[in-house]
Amino acid sequence: MTQSSTDFTQIHHATSEKEQEAAATASLQPPATQTVTSPANNQNCDILLGNFQIKKKRYRVLLNYDHIVWERLKAKKCSADTEAECYLKQGAVYGKHTNVLHINELIRVSKGNTKSAALRIETPQPLAADFGAHIAGEQHNSNTPPTEQYLVLWYAERIVHSATDCNRWDVHKLVLYNADAYIVRQWHALLNKMLANTAPMRLRVRRLLVFINPYGGRKRGLHVYERHCKPLFQLAGIDASCIISQRSNQIRDILLSHDLTPFDAVCCVGGDGTVAEVINGLIFRAICDAGLDARQPPYVPKPALPVGIIPAGSTDTVAYSLHGTSDVRTAAIHLILGQQRGMDVCSVRNREGVIRFCASVLSYGYLGDVAAKSERYRWMGTKRYEFAGVKTFLKNIGYEAELSVLQPIRESNISAVVETNETGAACVESTICCANCTRCEAISMQEAAQTSKRAMLKKAILAGVVGTALTNDDELPSSSNASLKSCEDYIDERVVDTHTDSNICMNNEPVKKIDLTSCDKKSDVAPKVAATDETQWKTVNGRFFMISGANITCACTRSPNGVARYSHLGDGYLDLILVRKTTLFNNIRLLLNMAGHNGDIRSLPFVETYRTKSFSFRSPNANLEDLYSIRGSCQPIAESAVGYDDKNLSRWNCDGEVIYDQELTMISHCQLIDVFMRGPHVYNKPFKGDKRSSLLCCCCCCGCCKSDD
Numbered sequence: 290m291t292q293s294s295t296d297f298t299q300i301h302h303a304t305s306e307k308e309q310e311a312a313a314t315a316s317l318q319p320p321a322t323q324t325v326t327s328p329a330n331n332q333n334c335d336i337l338l339g340n341f342q343i344k345k346k347r348y349r350v351l352l353n354y355d356h357i358v359w360e361r362l363k364a365k366k367c368s369a370d371t372e373a374e375c376y377l378k379q380g381a382v383y384g385k386h387t388n389v390l391h392i393n394e395l396i397r398v399s400k401g402n403t404k405s406a407a408l409r410i411e412t413p414q415p416l417a418a419d420f421g422a423h424i425a426g427e428q429h430n431s432n433t434p435p436t437e438q439y440l441v442l443w444y445a446e447r448i449v450h451s452a453t454d455c456n457r458w459d460v461h462k463l464v465l466y467n468a469d470a471y472i473v474r475q476w477h478a479l480l481n482k483m484l485a486n487t488a489p490m491r492l493r494v495r496r497l498l499v500f501i502n503p504y505g506g507r508k509r510g511l512h513v514y515e516r517h518c519k520p521l522f523q524l525a526g527i528d529a530s531c532i533i534s535q536r537s538n539q540i541r542d543i544l545l546s547h548d549l550t551p552f553d554a555v556c557c558v559g560g561d562g563t564v565a566e567v568i569n570g571l572i573f574r575a576i577c578d579a580g581l582d583a584r585q586p587p588y589v590p591k592p593a594l595p596v597g598i599i600p601a602g603s604t605d606t607v608a609y610s611l612h613g614t615s616d617v618r619t620a621a622i623h624l625i626l627g628q629q630r631g632m633d634v635c636s637v638r639n640r641e642g643v644i645r646f647c648a649s650v651l652s653y654g655y656l657g658d659v660a661a662k663s664e665r666y667r668w669m670g671t672k673r674y675e676f677a678g679v680k681t682f683l684k685n686i687g688y689e690a691e692l693s694v695l696q697p698i699r700e701s702n703i704s705a706v707v708e709t710n711e712t713g714a715a716c717v718e719s720t721i722c723c724a725n726c727t728r729c730e731a732i733s734m735q736e737a738a739q740t741s742k743r744a745m746l747k748k749a750i751l752a753g754v755v756g757t758a759l760t761n762d763d764e765l766p767s768s769s770n771a772s773l774k775s776c777e778d779y780i781d782e783r784v785v786d787t788h789t790d791s792n793i794c795m796n797n798e799p800v801k802k803i804d805l806t807s808c809d810k811k812s813d814v815a816p817k818v819a820a821t822d823e824t825q826w827k828t829v830n831g832r833f834f835m836i837s838g839a840n841i842t843c844a845c846t847r848s849p850n851g852v853a854r855y856s857h858l859g860d861g862y863l864d865l866i867l868v869r870k871t872t873l874f875n876n877i878r879l880l881l882n883m884a885g886h887n888g889d890i891r892s893l894p895f896v897e898t899y900r901t902k903s904f905s906f907r908s909p910n911a912n913l914e915d916l917y918s919i920r921g922s923c924q925p926i927a928e929s930a931v932g933y934d935d936k937n938l939s940r941w942n943c944d945g946e947v948i949y950d951q952e953l954t955m956i957s958h959c960q961l962i963d964v965f966m967r968g969p970h971v972y973n974k975p976f977k978g979d980k981r982s983s984l985l986c987c988c989c990c991c992g993c994c995k996s997d998d
C-alpha cells in the first residue's frame with residue numbers, strides 16, 4: 290500500500306480555503322519545516338505531523354517539542370488541521386493506544402531507499418557537533434530529489450515485568466514508511482537536530498574512553514564489552530577508545546597522567562574495584578589539576594568527566610545500586626542516553642590525609658574479613674565470597690571500636706534525620722532513593738548554588754588567602770591546613786612510555802607520572818570535619834560484628850536491598866550501620882534480612898543506623914604509633930599490608946579492596962562525580978489490560994517515578 294503525498298500534514302494555522310489549497314500544493318514541493326509556538330510553554334520549536342506506515346498499517350505520527358507520538362489511524366479520519374489545532378490548544382493528551390517516545394530515549398535515526406538499507410548501521414552516525422553541518426548539507430542538497438522512503442528510529446525502552454524486574458532497558462526500532470521522500474528527509478533532519486541538542490544534564494557522548502578489566506569477575510570483561518557494549522556504542526555513533534588493563538591500579542595511573550581532553554566521558558567495564566580505580570583516578574586528577582595538595586586538599590574538586598559503569602565483576606554493587614540491575618545492556622544504554630546524576634563519593638583519611646575515595650562501602654569487621662580472606666580464593670571465581678563469607682560468619686568475631694559520628698543538633702527536613710526503632714536503637718529515616726528522587730534533586734539545587742562559592746574558594750586558595758575562606762565551609766576537613774604545596778611537586782618527571790606500559794590506543798601528549806605516595810605531614814589524630822552550630826559529635830563505643838559506612842545502598846543480586854537500603858545516591862550523606870556483637874542466631878537474622886526483598890535491618894535490636902556527613906573510627910586494641918611507623922601508611926590506594934595478623938583487629942573493605950588502617954575518618958562529598966544513571970525505578974503496577982501504561986513510565990519526564998518522600 291502506498292501513501293499519497295497529501296497524507297502528510299505540516300502543522301500550521303490554515304484558516305482560509307485559500308491557505309488550505311496552498312498547503313496542498315506545498316506538500317508536492319519539498320516541504321520546509323515550520324516553526325510554531327506552543328501556547329502551553331511559549332517555546333519556539335519545530336513540530337511535525339504526518340501519516341506513515343508502520344508494519345503496513347497507517348499511523349498518524351506527531352513529533353512535538355520532546356516527544357514522538359504515534360497512533361493508529363481510525364476509519365473515520367478527521368481533519369488534520371483541526372487535530373493540529375486541537376493539540377496546540379490542549380497540549381498532549383494521549384489515549385490508551387497511543388505510543389509515546391521521549392526524545393531523550395531516542396538513540397539513532399536513519400533513512401534508506403529500502404527497509405534493509407535504512408536498518409543498516411555500518412554507516413557511522415554523524416557526531417553531535419557534525420549534526421549541524423550534516424543538516425545544513427542536507428538542506429544544501431535539497432535540489433537533488435531525495436529517494437529514501439524509509440525512516441528508522443532506534444530507541445531505548447524500559448522493560449517492566451514485575452516489582453523485582455522493572456529496571457532493565459533494551460533497544461527497539463520503529464520502521465516508518467512514507468512514499469514522499471521529502472517528508473522522510475525532513476523528519477530525519479529534524480530528529481537528528483533534536484538528538485544533537487544536548488541539555489546540560491543530558492550529554493550525548495561522542496568520544497568515550499573505555500577501560501576494560503579482563504581479570505575481574507569471571508574474566509569476561511572483554512567478552513562483555515565486545516558482545517553487548519560495542520554494538521550499542523556503534524549504533525549510537527560513539528567513538529570509543531578502549532584500554533585493556535594489564536595490572537592492578539593501571540587504570541588509576543592512566544587517568545592520573547594522561548591527557549583526557551579529547552574525551553567526553555570515561556567508562557569502565559569491570560567490578561567494583563575497577564569503578565573505584567576510575568573514580569580515584571579522576572578525583573585525584575581533579576585535585577592535582579586544581580593545584581591542590583593530593584594528601585590534604587582543602588576541598589575536593591569535581592572531576593570534569595562523567596563516568597559510565599558497565600558491570601563485569603563478581604558482585605557489581607555499584608552498578609546494581611545505580612541502575613537497580615546488573616544488566617550490561619542497561620548500563621550501556623544509560624551511558625548512550627547521556628542522562629547524568631551526581632553521585633556522592635566519600636574520602637577515607639588517616640592521620641596523613643586522604644588514603645583513597647570510596648564509591649560504595651567502607652566496612653570493618655565481617656565484610657572486611659571476608660574481603661581480605663576471599664582474595665586468597667580468587668581461583669574459585671564468584672564462589673570465593675560465599676566460601677570466605679561462611680567461614681568468617683561461623684567464627685562470629687566481634688571487634689572493639691570507638692566511633693565519633695557527626696549528627697545534627699536539631700532535625701531538619703533534608704538533613705540526617707535519625708529516628709529510633711521499637712527497641713530504642715537509632716535508625717535513619719525510611720525514604721528510598723530512586724529515579725527523580727526529590728531528596729537528591731533538592732540537594733542538587735543547593736549544590737548548584739554552592740558551585741559559585743567553591744569557585745571563589747578555589748580562587749582564594751590560589752591567591753593564598755585560603756585560611757579565612759576555609760572556616761565557614763562545613764564540608765572541608767578541619768584538619769586541612771590548606772597546604773599550598775601543589776601536586777606538581779609530586780610529579781615524577783620520569784616520562785613513562787604508556788604505549789609499552791599498556792596497549793593504549795590513544796594519541797597522547799607527553800606523559801607525566803604523578804606519585805601520590807609521598808607525604809611529609811602527619812597529624813596526631815585522623816582528621817575530622819569541624820562541628821558547626823547545627824552539628825555535634827556523638828560518641829559510640831562497643832564491640833561490633835560489623836561497621837559499615839555506605840555511600841549507596843550497596844545492593845546486588847544476592848542482596849537486593851543492600852546493606853544500606855535507605856542510603857541516597859546524591860544527598861551528601863552516608864549511612865553508618867553498626868551491628869553489635871551478638872549471637873550467631875541473630876547474625877543469621879541479619880543476613881536473611883539483607884538477602885530478602887522485604888527485609889529492614891533497622892528493625893533489629895542489635896543494629897544502629899546513623900545518617901551522617903562524617904564519622905571517625907579508632908580501634909582501642911591497635912598500637913597506632915607502631916602501625917604508622919611500620920607501614921608508613923600513605924598510599925592513595927592502599928596496598929596489601931604484609932604480615933598483618935592481629936586477632937583483635939579486623940581490616941577495612943573499601944569498594945572490595947582491603948585497607949589495614951586502625952584509625953580512619955570517612956567524609957561524604959556531595960555529588961562529587963557525575964555518573965550516567967537515572968537511579969532505580971519504582972514499580973508501578975500496570976492497570977488491568979493496559980500494558981502500555983507501564984511502558985509510558987519509562988519516560989524520564991513524567992512524574993510517575995517520583996519517590997514518595
Ligand SMILES: Nc1ncnc2c1ncn2[C@@H]1O[C@H](COP(=O)(O)OP(=O)(O)OP(=O)(O)O)[C@@H](O)[C@H]1O
Pocket residue numbers: 502503504505506507534535536537538539559560561562563564566601602603604605606944945946
Ligand atoms: N589485568 C589485570 N590483572 C590483574 N588485576 C587486575 C587487572 N586489571 C585490573 N585488575 C584489578 O583487579 C581487581 C578486581 O577487579 P574488579 O573489582 O573489577 O573485579 P571483582 O573483584 O571480580 O568484582 P567485584 O569487585 O564487583 O566483586 C581490581 O582491584 C583491579 O585493580
